[in-house]
Amino acid sequence: xxxxxxxxxxxxxxxxxxxxxxxxxxxxxxxxxxxxxxxxxxxxxxxxxxxxxxxxxxxxxxxxxxxxxxxxxxxxxxxxxxxxxxxxxxxxxxxxxxxxxxxxxxxxxxxxxxxxxxxxxxxxxxxxxxxxxxxxxxxxxxxxxxxxxxxxxxxxxxxxxxxxxxxxxxxxxxxxxxxxxxxxxxxxxxxxxxxxxxxxxxxxxxxxxxxxxxxxxxxxxxxxxxxxxxxxxxxxxxxxxxxxxxxxxxxxxxxxxxxxxxxxxxxxxxxxxxxxxxxxxxxxxxxxxxxxxxxxxxxxxxxxxxxxxxxxxxxxxxxxxxxxxxxxxxxxxxxxxxxxxxxxxxxxxxxxxxxxxxxxxxxxxxxxxxxxxxxxxxxxxx
Amino acid sequence: xxxxxxxxxxxxxxxxxxxxxxxxxxxxxxxxxxxxxxxxxxxxxxxxxxxxxxxxxxxxxxxxxxxxxxxxxxxxxxxxxxxxxxxxxxxxxxxxxxxxxxxxxxxxxxxxxxxxxxxxxxxxxxxxxxxxxxxxxxxxxxxxxxxxxxxxxxxxxxxxxxxxxxxxxxxxxxxxxxxxxxxxxxxxxxxxxxxxxxxxxxxxxxxxxxxxxxxxxxxxxxxxxxxxxxxxxxxxxxxxxxxxxxxxxxxxxxxxxxxxxxxxxxxxxxxxxxxxxxxxxxxxxxxxxxxxxxxxxxxxxxxxxxxxxxxxxxxxxxxxxxxxxxxxxxxxxxxxxxxxxxxxxxxxxxxxxxxxxxxxxxxxxxxxxxxxxxxxxxxxxx
Numbered sequence: 159x160x161x162x163x164x165x166x167x168x169x170x171x172x173x174x175x176x177x178x179x180x181x182x183x184x185x186x187x188x189x190x191x192x193x194x195x196x197x198x199x200x201x202x203x204x205x206x207x208x209x210x211x212x213x214x215x216x217x218x219x220x221x222x223x224x225x226x227x228x229x230x231x232x233x234x235x236x237x238x239x240x241x242x243x244x245x246x247x248x249x250x251x252x253x254x255x256x257x258x259x260x261x262x263x264x265x266x267x268x269x270x271x272x273x274x275x276x277x278x279x280x281x282x283x284x285x286x287x288x289x290x291x292x293x294x295x296x297x298x299x300x301x302x303x304x305x306x307x308x309x310x311x312x313x314x315x316x317x318x319x320x321x322x323x324x325x326x327x328x329x330x331x332x333x334x335x336x337x338x339x340x341x342x343x344x345x346x347x348x349x350x351x352x353x354x355x356x357x358x359x360x361x362x363x364x365x366x367x368x369x370x371x372x373x374x375x376x377x378x379x380x381x382x383x384x385x386x387x388x389x390x391x392x393x394x395x396x397x398x399x400x401x402x403x404x405x406x407x408x409x410x411x412x413x414x415x416x417x418x419x420x421x422x423x424x425x426x427x428x429x430x431x432x433x434x435x436x437x438x439x440x441x442x443x444x445x446x447x448x449x450x451x452x453x454x455x456x457x458x459x460x461x462x463x464x465x466x467x468x469x470x471x472x473x474x475x476x477x478x479x480x481x482x483x484x485x486x487x488x489x490x491x492x493x494x495x496x497x498x499x500x501x502x503x504x505x506x507x508x509x510x511x512x513x514x515x516x517x518x519x520x521x522x523x524x525x526x527x528x529x530x531x532x533x534x535x536x537x538x539x540x
Numbered sequence: 541x542x543x544x545x546x547x548x549x550x551x552x553x554x555x556x557x558x559x560x561x562x563x564x565x566x567x568x569x570x571x572x573x574x575x576x577x578x579x580x581x582x583x584x585x586x587x588x589x590x591x592x593x594x595x596x597x598x599x600x601x602x603x604x605x606x607x608x609x610x611x612x613x614x615x616x617x618x619x620x621x622x623x624x625x626x627x628x629x630x631x632x633x634x635x636x637x638x639x640x641x642x643x644x645x646x647x648x649x650x651x652x653x654x655x656x657x658x659x660x661x662x663x664x665x666x667x668x669x670x671x672x673x674x675x676x677x678x679x680x681x682x683x684x685x686x687x688x689x690x691x692x693x694x695x696x697x698x699x700x701x702x703x704x705x706x707x708x709x710x711x712x713x714x715x716x717x718x719x720x721x722x723x724x725x726x727x728x729x730x731x732x733x734x735x736x737x738x739x740x741x742x743x744x745x746x747x748x749x750x751x752x753x754x755x756x757x758x759x760x761x762x763x764x765x766x767x768x769x770x771x772x773x774x775x776x777x778x779x780x781x782x783x784x785x786x787x788x789x790x791x792x793x794x795x796x797x798x799x800x801x802x803x804x805x806x807x808x809x810x811x812x813x814x815x816x817x818x819x820x821x822x823x824x825x826x827x828x829x830x831x832x833x834x835x836x837x838x839x840x841x842x843x844x845x846x847x848x849x850x851x852x853x854x855x856x857x858x859x860x861x862x863x864x865x866x867x868x869x870x871x872x873x874x875x876x877x878x879x880x881x882x883x884x885x886x887x888x889x890x891x892x893x894x895x896x897x898x899x900x901x902x903x904x905x906x907x908x909x910x911x912x913x914x915x916x917x918x919x920x921x922x
Contacts, residue, residue: 213818245843249816411842434631436595457839460793461627464854470846472819
């Protein structure tokens with residue numbers, strides 16, 4: 159058994175200053191020797207998810223980003239519009255680590271058998287502070303990857319896979335029989351398509367552009383509606399009539415899309431209605447907003463009766479609600495299908511220092527389809 | 541036992557024609573002799589609730605209303621804007637009776653003991669088609685009023701009282717400890733205040749104008765916020781901190797109010813938060829939209845995290861959900877407190893023919909506080 163030792167490495171930090179400035183930096187952090195039930199992981203792959211970008215950039219205006227410091231230890235500052243500082247109040251002055259999930263190699267382990275068993279293995283982790291060269295964590299929070307999986311293969315094996323599985327699970331628990339998903343060409347959306355095809359669930363995919371529609375059709379999606387098409391509302395209603403979907407998961411949040419989905423669900427339900435009900439269809443229609451790709455206001459016309467709900471949906475509260483047994487069942491499915499259903503693709507692998515280059519920040523900050531970035535904190539810094 | 545006989549009288553009808561015209565009229569309807577378990581009620585008081593106005597006027601533009609026919613048998617027509625005809629599709633061509641609830645005297649009864657027991661009594665009814673001189677109904681759907689109660693006393697004893705009680709019941713069932721209510725100076729809002737004072741529940745009342753605030757304070761309301769005040773958001777947040785209210789019932793529907801309430805609930809919860817959570821407070825915040833006083837779009841800025849829900853709420857599905865026992869308990873409370881907690885006030889009593897005068901329609905169509913109208917279908921027609 160090797161003696162556990164300290165590891166010193168860089169960690170990315172996001173700080174909102176009281177004056178309205180965001181400061182991103184790399185700080186040197188020493189990870190102490192692991193406790194008995196802990197391991198130290200050398201992080202080699204950690205994705206930039208939309209949920210990370212919120213914490214990373216806060217409400218800053220990235221067009222004002224300026225870089226200083228050195229190439230190996232850069233500092234980026236950007237201005238936060240004054241009207242948005244209120245929403246940042248709770249984090250002002252706290253230098254926050256970033257990065258929900260990642261994967262890497264266990265380089266030190268505490269004395270417990272569980273920790274020792276992981277030494278030298280490639281593991282996936284969930285728990286924050288992954289944009290760092292080293293991360294200490296409890297052994298039982300590590301998911302040991304199959305022998306043929308790289309850190310990049312396992313880097314995204316929690317947030318997107320469990321979110322996609324959570325949507326299907328929520329659909330079943332709330333008594334619906336088919337799903338609607340927006341921003342459907344995303345990595346998450348592609349996974350959801352694979353799950354639904356495998357499980358025989360009808361899925362209505364909503365995308366903005368023809369190339370996104372083509373991408374989804376290429377992986378077998380049956381129902382794809384383009385929100386930019388003049389026939390969008392009619393197309394969506396038709397797909398809802400065919401599938402009977404009465405629950406949707408919306409990643410955009412802002413704009414009119416969530417309301418349009420409810421409108422089309424109501425229209426689809428009324429196609430088969432036999433008598434007039436002044437309060438609309440009595441079938442409950444539900445939209446869960448789980449992201450904020452469109453940060454603008456949400457707006458809807460209430461032309462879908464009174465049997466509807468809209469609300470926030472997040473992975474962690476969902477996992478708590480369903481309980482350990484279900485959570486473990488979902489996690490096991492991810493491990494089993496890591497290189498098939500739950501395979502992620504990345505457009506670029508970057509270092510921690512590269513993640514703080516304004517042009518690179520602008521690129522991944524767009525959250526556009528097909529531009530998902532993977533950070534390798536131990537990539538040689540340029 | 542008197543022989544049950546037929547009764548012929550006027551009934552108000554609302555008809556949407558395929559060409560985009562609303563036609564309101566009074567038709568002569570013969571109510572057949574009651575079946576064994578039925579009674580015939582001579583309706584003497586039936587309120588114009590917001591929920592009736594939706595069915596009565598549909599999507600018509602009342603500024604285009606034209607009256608024809610005779611004084612005793614008037615016909616009113618009004619245009620429905622073309623873009624709104626889609627929402628009327630399911631009722632086109634159906635001549636619909638109107639009027640959710642009312643009260644009157646039982647003038648004929650079937651042979652069953654339950655029906656016979658009601659003969660000559662003043663009863664309250666729920667079930668539609670109350671804007672009529674006679675209404676036949678099952679005996680077990682009648683609520684016999686106390687001996688000292690008039691038809692006017694009992695005319696509104698279902699919709700508003702059960703809705704107000706339903707809000708309190710929903711609050712308890714969903715684990716909240718205090719309530720927010722909008723359009724709070726309405727008849728319904730005043731009832732809700734009385735219930736909450738009696739039951740020791742903190743209620744935050746939101747009104748538009750100072751005179752509405754004064755009205756509520758006059759009946760003992762502790763928390764009243766004026767949405768037109770420049771300090772509205774701060775006032776509301778303060779009231780939410782003091783009461784801990786995390787559920788709201790909104791009668792307006794359109795505009796920004798529902799979202800502002802969620803924003804203030806989140807701000808109130810964050811006052812006591814000890815650490816920054818990027819996803820906002822984990823306490824669930826809920827808004828139920830139960831009316832549409834503002835028929836415009838609903839708009840909100842999602843600055844209240846992910847633990848929130850918004851949805852439609854209606855009395856009848858609520859009563860079905862909670863089951864017969866709870867429904868009977870609520871109904872019993874209404875009967876017991878009919879002349880105190882659940883007393884309604886009306887600004888005017890009108891005949892069926894007067895209800896179809898364009899100037900009168902414009903008055904009650906505003907749904908303004910303190911302008912609630914009561915129809916007496918058996919009032920001598922002018």
